[in-house]
Amino acid sequence: MSVAQDSRRVAFETIRAVNESDAYANLLLPTAISRAGLDTADAGLATELTYGTLRRQGTYDAIIALAADRPVAEIDPGVLDALRLGVHQLLSTRVASHAAVNESVELARSVGSRGAAGFANAVLRRVSRDTPGEWMTRVAESARSDDERLGLVFSHPVWVVRAFRRALAAEGRAAELEALLTADNASPRVTMAALPGIAHAPEDARRTPYSPVGFRLGGGDPERLVRESGGTLRVQDEGSQLAALALTRAVSIREGERWLDLCAGPGGKTAILAAEALESGARLEANEVSPARAGLVRRAIAGVPLDVPVSEEDGRVRPGVAQYDRILVDAPCTGLGALRRRPEARWRKSPADVPELTQLQGELLGSAIRGLRPGGIVAYVTCSPHLAETTGVLNEVRREFGDALEELDARGVVSGLSVADPDLPVQSDGSGRAQLWPHRHNTDAMSISLLRRR
Known part of the structure; x- marks a missing residue:
């Protein structure tokens, strides 16, 4: 052969x-x-x-x-x-x-x-x-309709086309739909992260526009660099970097804070949280219900000299009551925001999956909120722009917790991380949610919201 x-x-x-x-x-x-x-x-x-x-x-x-x-x-x-x-x-x-x-x-x-x-x-x-x-x-x-035409021409299921159309329309940017579908079919550039306070990007690397710890190599093998650095340099989408940093840098950290990464697998965000905790004197715990993915979390944080206990409990009960100062809820979702890197995901999900996922997302987020100490912050993150998984879930927890919650300006936090302007749009619902897009920011379509327990 x-x-x-x-x-x-x-x-x-x-x-x-x-x-x-x-x-x-x-x-x-x-x-x-x-x-x-x-x-x-x-x-x-x-x-x-x-x-x-x-x-x-x-x-x-x-x-x-x-x-x-x-x-x-x-x-x-x-x-x-x-x-x-x-x-x-x-x-x-x-x-x-x-x-x-x-x-x-x-x-x-x-x-x-x-x-x-x-x-x-x-x-x-x-x-x-x-x-x-x-x-x-x-x-x-x-094709029998315009949505079906777009689905066939750009190779997306029709229900995904419609979900993207609604999400963009909520920002007044429906005209960008074809640009988004095109970006989903392009091979993404490899983006890397240098764990803050532990590692530095190589001298010849190019800094990413939004994340202060992100970079791209001019050439060479990124996997070799990961191995030689012991995992302190790692391949990670810039949107994922921003999601972790939005939690740690939303407000100043007080020494001795207790943090939890509630849905930690496979551990990329956990590693950034661990590095930030090490540098600021905070304590970090991680939880991942899947034993296989919990193993990935332990490997991901091996390069950080910080003791991070990794539990394997149901995230809907793991936080307890008033235990933590910061909690990351990187919730299981449809993954529609990462179709550039996981193209098969578009063929594996259906509209029937969304209600079950949003119920789980709401339960995880509610559990995290109950687990916050007064003044504590939760970052609710999905790698999906689907409105049911973003604003829909947030609206439900607002109804449940009412005045006990205060929403922080995630757009402002993310914008403040970088010298570049991420062009994060104002959401039509008046929220402070930050929504990243492949066609606009060259990241996964990551949704980031910050909620504080009053």
């Missing part, structure tokens, strides 16, 4: 695991690349093929259905994944058409029944005869 074929096989097997077994590409792909012994260039090809195919899967399914003249639900799943990978190479890469067709046909042959290779060959050769622009025109013309 050629090296190029190795790259395609790694991409195909990763895509199969994602679609068949709900695997996570970001966890599975590095191991598959290492096992295949791919060099840097071919690892890059495998990565681009994997993530590119997953991001554009909805669009490619529409094209395959047109080229095959049958719904994709009627195509064997393994053969369909081979077709998706082939269409991606034909329409979105510089891979030679004959290589894209022939090797995708071989992949279909390896997983399909008799006749799968011939079927795949016919579909891919049909796709190869027309330009990407011609296929996109056909896909757009097949």
Whole structure:
């Protein structure tokens, strides 16, 4: 097998695991690349093929259905994944058409029944005869509504398109919808964090515009830098950095404060909190109900010389009553704000998931508020701009706690962290919630709210 074929096989097997077994590409792909012994260039090809195919899967399914003249639900799943990978190479890469067709046909042959290779060959050769622009025109013309057109063209489920439209409209920025959908399909730049008070960015690194601890490398291997630093330099989205720093820097820290990271896994924000606690004389505890993710938290904070107990309790009861000065609630959510980095997430969630998640989010946030001492602050964070998960949950806890709560200006706090103006919009509900966006801030679509117990 050629090296190029190795790259395609790694991409195909990763895509199969994602679609068949709900695997996570970001966890599975590095191991598959290492096992295949791919060099840097071919690892890059495998990565681009994997993530590119997953991001554009909805669009490619529409094209395959047109080229095959049958719904994709009627195509064997393994053969369909081979077709998706082939269409991606034909329409979105510089891979030679004959290589894209022939090797995708071989992949279909390896997983399909008799006749799968011939079927795949016919579909891919049909796709190869027309330009990407011609296929996109056909896909757009097949839509029954504007939201469906956007979903097909930009490869997002229609319900996600509508959720994004509502969230942007709440800020008076509905015209930015296509820009947001486009940003979701772009490969994000690698952003890193230097744990405050412990590590410093390399001299040749470029500072990020918003987070005072963020930077981007001009070149080199970020994972090598992480290993050599013992985890004090780490890969982390700038929005996640800002979410942790918003809690620690909202108001001045008094020595001896007690903090809790309530939903800590996988531990990136916990590490920043630990570094901030170490520098300011605060105490930090972490909680993560999933034992596997609790293990990730312990590894994430290993580079910080601070004793951080990590419990594995239900976050809805863990804070107790009036125990803490600051609590971070990085709540489980739909993850719609991180579709650039986790493209498969858009195909795994549905509108039916939202009510259960918002109930859990509200219970976690309510538990955190009860766990605050008078004057204590909770940061409510979701990696989702969905209004039900942001303003909806906040409105519910306001009704429950009434005048016992005071909302702080998270936009002002986040803006004050940087020399740059994050252009954080004024929310239509008059709140101080900070909403970051991929297309505007080049971060995940992180929502950050700060509430203080009077």
